[in-house]
Amino acid sequence: METASHGSAPPRPASWPMYRALVGVGVACGLLIVSVYVLTLPVIARNEAEALQRAVLQVLPGAVAKASFVFAADGSFHPAGGAATGAETVHAGYDAAGQLVGVAVEGQGMGYQDVIRILYGYAPQRQVIVGMQVLASKETPGLGDKIEKDAAFLANFQSLDVRLAADGENLQHSIEAVKQGTKTTPWQIDGITGATISSKAIASILRQGSAQWVPRLHARQADLVSSGGPNGE
Amino acid sequence: MVNKGSAATSASTDDFIKGLWRDNPVFVQVLGMCPVLAVTNSGINALAMGLATLFVLVLSNALVSMLRHFIPRQVRIATFILIIATFVTVVDYLIQAISLDLHRALGAFISLIVVNCLILGRAEAFASKNSVGRSILDGLGMGVGFTFALLCLGGVREILGNGSLFGVALFPAGFQPWIVMILPSGGFFTLGLWLLFFNYLKSRRQARQALAQEVGV
Amino acid sequence: MNNDSLWSIFLNASLVNNFVLAYFLGICPFLGVSGKLGTATRMGGAVCFVMLVSSVCAYGIHHLLLAIDAPYLQLISYIVVIASTVQLVEMFIKKMSPTLFRALGIFLPLITTNCAILGLALFQTNKGYDLLQCVVYALGAGSGFTLALVLMAGVREKLELATVPDMVQGTALTLMIAGILSLSFMGFAGLGA
Numbered sequence: 161m162e163t164a165s166h167g168s169a170p171p172r173p174a175s176w177p178m179y180r181a182l183v184g185v186g187v188a189c190g191l192l193i194v195s196v197y198v199l200t201l202p203v204i205a206r207n208e209a210e211a212l213q214r215a216v217l218q219v220l221p222g223a224v225a226k227a228s229f230v231f232a233a234d235g236s237f238h239p240a241g242g243a244a245t246g247a248e249t250v251h252a253g254y255d256a257a258g259q260l261v262g263v264a265v266e267g268q269g270m271g272y273q274d275v276i277r278i279l280y281g282y283a284p285q286r287q288v289i290v291g292m293q294v295l296a297s298k299e300t301p302g303l304g305d306k307i308e309k310d311a312a313f314l315a316n317f318q319s320l321d322v323r324l325a326a327d328g329e330n331l332q333h334s335i336e337a338v339k340q341g342t343k344t345t346p347w348q349i350d351g352i353t354g355a356t357i358s359s360k361a362i363a364s365i366l367r368q369g370s371a372q373w374v375p376r377l378h379a380r381q382a383d384l385v386s387s388g389g390p391n392g393e
Numbered sequence: 394m395v396n397k398g399s400a401a402t403s404a405s406t407d408d409f410i411k412g413l414w415r416d417n418p419v420f421v422q423v424l425g426m427c428p429v430l431a432v433t434n435s436g437i438n439a440l441a442m443g444l445a446t447l448f449v450l451v452l453s454n455a456l457v458s459m460l461r462h463f464i465p466r467q468v469r470i471a472t473f474i475l476i477i478a479t480f481v482t483v484v485d486y487l488i489q490a491i492s493l494d495l496h497r498a499l500g501a502f503i504s505l506i507v508v509n510c511l512i513l514g515r516a517e518a519f520a521s522k523n524s525v526g527r528s529i530l531d532g533l534g535m536g537v538g539f540t541f542a543l544l545c546l547g548g549v550r551e552i553l554g555n556g557s558l559f560g561v562a563l564f565p566a567g568f569q570p571w572i573v574m575i576l577p578s579g580g581f582f583t584l585g586l587w588l589l590f591f592n593y594l595k596s597r598r599q600a601r602q603a604l605a606q607e608v609g610v
Numbered sequence: 611m612n613n614d615s616l617w618s619i620f621l622n623a624s625l626v627n628n629f630v631l632a633y634f635l636g637i638c639p640f641l642g643v644s645g646k647l648g649t650a651t652r653m654g655g656a657v658c659f660v661m662l663v664s665s666v667c668a669y670g671i672h673h674l675l676l677a678i679d680a681p682y683l684q685l686i687s688y689i690v691v692i693a694s695t696v697q698l699v700e701m702f703i704k705k706m707s708p709t710l711f712r713a714l715g716i717f718l719p720l721i722t723t724n725c726a727i728l729g730l731a732l733f734q735t736n737k738g739y740d741l742l743q744c745v746v747y748a749l750g751a752g753s754g755f756t757l758a759l760v761l762m763a764g765v766r767e768k769l770e771l772a773t774v775p776d777m778v779q780g781t782a783l784t785l786m787i788a789g790i791l792s793l794s795f796m797g798f799a800g801l802g803a
Binding site for chain 1: 627683
């Protein structure tokens with residue numbers, strides 16, 4: 161690229177083939193990329209929507225349909241329009257009778273190896289977390305990645321207490337992880353032996369997430385129920 | 394690569410076969426190491442990565458060969474890289490459309506195919522000097538050889554590190570997997586052992602050839 | 611978007627998730643250049659510098675592409691920028707210090723196909739770092755790369771004096787050593803968490 165036409169006695173003809181090649185190939189490549197992008201965009205969007213649907217229905221046991229809501233910048237809370245993702249988007253799950261089962265929220269935080277992303281379901285009527293699923297993690301296979309599959313660990317999240325204190329702004333008890341087998345209260349998480357840091361990471365993500373989301377969602381639960389159920393998801 | 398003078402324009406099966414064993418990109422040429430170690434922690438990932446690389450290799454070889462009289466020498470590397478990057482982007486979107494899970498498992502390494510020295514190496518050494526047919530065969534051979542090498546590694550790492558192959562459990566539940574195999578160090582060890590094995594085969598073949606020459610054939 | 615502390619980003623990039631020993635990026639130069647301590651340090655320094663410049667450029671490009679809504683051009687623009695950066699660095703070093711240029715020799719152009727540089731650009735984009743975090747990430751990755759290279763070079767120089775079976779010599783042995791190094795670096799996991 162730098163040896164262009166240094167000692168160029170015939171400058172014009174010598175560099176023209178190079179420009180022609182670079183620009184011609186560049187344009188052709190650009191066209192190819194754009195067409196593939198446009199062709200696959202709807203397929204990819206559909207895949208992502210399906211994956212999200214599956215995850216939401218899994219962390220809200222009993223839900224069969226979902227609807228997305230978003231906290232707008234001006235403080236209002238309304239059903240999400242087109243794009244169903246974003247930092248301020250939550251997903252409500254409804255059972256077959258159209259009743260609200262709970263709200264699924266995304267959370268993330270640093271684990272042992274890298275960032276862990278989770279989705280957890282919060283039931284405002286009972287003030288508990290009803291499910292948790294790991295969306296993305298790079299924890300150590302066989303050790304840290306037990307947080308994804310270990311049945312005993314996942315059972316922690318079937319009814320994790322996140323009730324609000326009297327002021328309605330903070331949680332009465334913050335979630336914490338304890339050593340395996342020493343769980344005594346419903347707001348504790350039984351850790352996994354050998355995966356302490358990963359278990360603590362999950363607890364920390366939930367603690368921060370619930371402190372941020374539970375008061376807001378609890379205050380807005382009427383909006384979630386009264387929206388009339390799933391809006392065609 | 395050897396029969397330039399005589400059959401330079403006719404495609405031969407040797408173009409395809411040499412990539413499988415004799416000139417295997419991973420075990421003999423030792424090219425394209427990064428994905429070999431990174432995405433071989435399971436059989437499925439290894440297969441997917443191998444096929445993606447094969448796809449890019451064949452297409453970029455074909456396009457480079459088609460344009461070989463059109464690209465001046467001075468800008469050839471830049472154009473090769475442009476072409477390879479284009480096909481890698483295409484593969485990236487295709488994989489996302491086929492399976493999001495697979496895309497997440499392979500991660501950034503799909504994009505890293507573009508700096509796989511194997512593809513640039515074949516474009517420079519073969520596709521820019523031979524016909525489209527031969528270049529495609531060469532790309533196929535190298536790609537299949539590459540996939541074969543990835544499968545060797547992925548298979549061993551998954552069997553020992555997870556007790557399964559392509560997700561199918563091979564051992565009873567009580568099997569204690571050798572976790573280190575799935576970790577980065579396991580990748581290094583496994584590749585080292587495979588290279589050791591290939592060195593052994595090579596030295597045995599050389600010894601046999603020397604013996605044959607001594608005897609007088 | 612990302613609120614990691616700068617110190618933890620640096621630690622993570624250089625030790626916990628070392629680019630060579632944990633992410634398998636930059637293996638080709640790692641295997642090829644780690645024979646001698648001198649060349650290893652120089653290569654590490656060159657890679658550090660290119661990483662820094664490419665990281666800043668990648669940050670700029672990413673935001674430009676976001677502005678014009680063309681995410682599919684990301685890979686091509688990154689690789690073009692990296693190739694140009696290496697070209698510029700080469701010309702710069704040639705002018706500033708001809709001796710250093712001669713010492714680096716063929717290594718400089720080889721950095722273009724070094725997956726570590728492209729990997730750095732892609733990772734920092736995925737993690738959503740801001741400009742300062744990008745710079746620290748690049749510094750961490752570069753020093754981690756240099757560290758791994760220097761460690762390997764030190765070990766290999768010592769091994770030249772030892773008796774090694776013929777079959778194991780060469781790349782096979784280097785890979786085994788890399789495996790042990792990678793294993794030892796696993797001890798850093800959880801640092802800064």
